Amino acid sequence: MQVPPPFLMLPNQLTIGRIVAIPVICLLVVIDWDWLRWLALLLYIAAAITDWLDGFLARRMHLNSALGKMLDPIADKLLVGALLVTLAWTHDLNGWDLIPAIAILMREIFIPGLREYLGGRAIDVPVTRLAKWKTTVQLVALALVMAAPMLLGLAFISHVALWLAAILTVWTGWEYLRSTWPHLAGPEL
Template identity: 55%
Template structure:
C-alpha cells in the first residue's frame, strides 16, 4: 500500500516552505527592523529547506508526484512573493526592478511553457544551471533583506540580484531554445 504523500517528510518540509511565505511577507511589510530580522531568519530557513527536502527525498527514497509538483511551486512562490513585497516596501531601486522583473517573467513563463509542452509529451528537465539560478536568487534576496539591518551591503545585493536576473534569463532562454522545435512545428 502506497504511503500518503502528505505524510512524507520531504513533502511536509515543502508545504512548510509554502506556508512560511505568509509570515515572511507580513513581517517584512510591518516595516520594523526587529520583525524584518525575524523574517530574514524564516526566509533563510525556508531557503535551506529547498535543499533539505530534495536531499531527504533522495536519501529516504521518498519521491512522490505531489512532491515533484509542489517543490518548484514553493520556490517560485517564495521568490515571487518576496520580490513583490520588497518592491512594495522600497527595498529595490528603480534599476533593481529590471532583474526583479526579469526573474518574475521567467518564473511565470517557463512553467507555462512546461505545462503547454506536457500535452505534447515533451519534458524539459531541470538543468544544473537552473538549480544554481534558484540558489543565486535566494542568496540575492537574503542580502536584500539584510541590507536595511546591516547597511553597506548595497553593492553586494545589487550585484547578486543582477547575477540572479542574468542566470534566470539565460536558463529561460535555454528552455525556450530546447522547446522551440515543438513550438514552431519543426519537431525533430
C-alpha cells in the same frame, strides 16, 4: 517498509512548510520593525534551506512522490515571486532593481507555462543543473536584499547579487526556450 501518504512524507511537509511560511515572511517584511525584519530573514533562510533539504531527504529516504515533484518548483517560485513583490512594495528594491525583479518574475511565469504546454504533448523539459544554481543565486540574492537595510555596506552587494540572479534567470529561460523551440515552431498537433 510502508510508504506514508504523500502529505505525511517529511520532504513534502518541508515543501508545504515553505509555502506556508511565505505570507508570514512577507508580512514581517512589510511591518518593517527591525526585530521583525531579522525574524523574517531567519524564517526566509530556513525556508530557503528547505529547498535543498526536501530534495535531499526525498532522495536519501526514497520518498519521491508526484506531489513533491509538483510542489517543490511551485514553492520556489512562490517564495521568490512573493518576496520580490513585497520588496518592491517596501522600496527595498530601488527603481533600477525593478529591472532584474521583473525579468525574474517573467521567466518564472513563462517557463512553467512552457512546461505545462509541452507536458500536454508528452514532451518532458527536465530541470538543468544551471537552473538549480539559478534558484540558489536567487534565494541568496533575496536574503542579501532583505538584510541590506540592517547591515551597513551590504546594499551594493545585494544589488549586484540581484542582477546576477536575473542574468542567470534569463539565461536559463533562454536555454529552455531554445531547446524546446523545435516543438513550438511547427503546427499544433
